[in-house]
Amino acid sequence: MAGVQDMVQQLQQQVQSLELKNQKLVLELAHLKRMRFGTKSEALTAEQRTLFEDDADQDLAAVQAELDATAPDADATARKARARAGRQPLPDHLERIDVRHEPESCRCGQCQRELVKIGEDIREQLDVEPARFFVLRHIRPQYACRSCETVHAAPVAPAVIDGGLAAPGLLAWVAISKYLDHLPLYRIEQMAERQQVPLARSTLSEWIGRLGVALQPLSDRLADKLRERSSLHADETPVQQLDPGKGKTKRAYLWSYRSNDLEGDPPMVVFDYQTSRSGKHARDFLAEWRGHLIVDDYSGYKELFKQGVLEQACWAHARRNFFELQSAGNHPVAEEALKRIGRLYAIEAEGKGLGIEQRQALRTERSVPELRAMHDWLLGLWPNVANGGGLAKAIDYVLRRWSSFAGYAETGHLAIDNNPVENAIRPIAVGTKNWLFAGSERAGRRAAAIQSLLGTAKLNGLDPAAWLKDTLEKLPAWPNSRIDELLPLREVEAT
Structure with missing residues (x-):
């Protein structure tokens, strides 16, 4: 009997082991199926889902257009009325350009009497003018004093790139195209070529390099302001960096730190580019900061909690x-x-x-x-x-x-999850699909600094392009003691 009981016990253990293994395989299979075929909220990212939704909307519109083209002419008026029903009004802040359409004659076609205006039919359409290149001519008249034989003229204003070809508006457009619209420089070069404007990639690269140096103090100051907050979100995401010596890429990481919206202050996000996922990078960035850190269970943050940082789970x-x-x-x-x-x-x-x-x-x-x-x-x-x-x-x-x-x-100010920082990372994750990789560690750090400023501008409801253009105009002559005034932060309403 003892031998039979031992055999039964061994079989039960084997069954339990197989059940656990089966459960793991079922979980893995379900995860892979959802990644491949799923439609639930956790199956695809928001950006991935919109690709399929856009195609479906386009197909529906194409089918409707084909039906409209084959429908009897008698139904044309009814179809147009249905198409315009419920259309959203166009934004009030947009410039209105009036195009007047007068009848061919101001006399009645039947009795030839003069027509009298009784009203207007106004129909608005949304239009756009693609990037328009133009030349700014800075003319400084020179005046001479006959008495003391001196020449006077308005001084040349300092610029981000002294003596450079690009005005602040063009520099801002290139930066926004690269870092927010995720366009590689060769595509920006092609866009300029279509308007017969030669912008060599080497020139664009030089502009981006100098722009990163000019904006670095603002990014550094933004990080200092972020560390003044009592609670932060943190996360990290892998990116690829070119490894020229081996002719391939290696893995680097973009560490992300986001302010806590529930504290009520203007939101901030700061990206820190590093070559590894070592927790040392988080410790170096936060330095002497102490407060609540909202993170996942990654072990790289554990040392911070031993040093006095308070852990908040997601x-x-x-x-x-x-x-x-x-x-x-x-x-x-x-x-x-x-x-x-x-x-x-x-x-x-x-x-x-x-x-x-x-x-x-x-x-x-x-x-x-x-x-x-x-x-x-x-x-x-x-x-x-x-x-x-x-x-x-x-x-x-x-x-x-x-x-x-x-x-x-x-508390009343700590967040329930870490979603805010994950949402801040997501647009950059989309961009890496276009960039493929960072060309160097310096390029990664430059991208992180610029993305920090543009991402913070978006969080504060500012137009990143308008903010960047205005900042590049002011920055060369701006006193360092007032650098906070240039940060892309909305003003806090007085209570």
């Missing part, structure tokens, strides 16, 4: 683990976890427009009880969960850092 990452499990096979425990996390986010949505004190009161009343109930529920599940499985990992991820997950609800 509920979006915790949710993702349960979402993977639920997507693999409608797991009832994962489904319940998603519902509980969803209730936490619903409370945050209610408190979005509140002040810090009101939000803290809301969280104390609603979020804290939800979190306590979730903690007790997870602790009750833990003893009955098989080690090594997907559910065990999802639960362990939360329980192991529970104080960091629950801490936000004790």
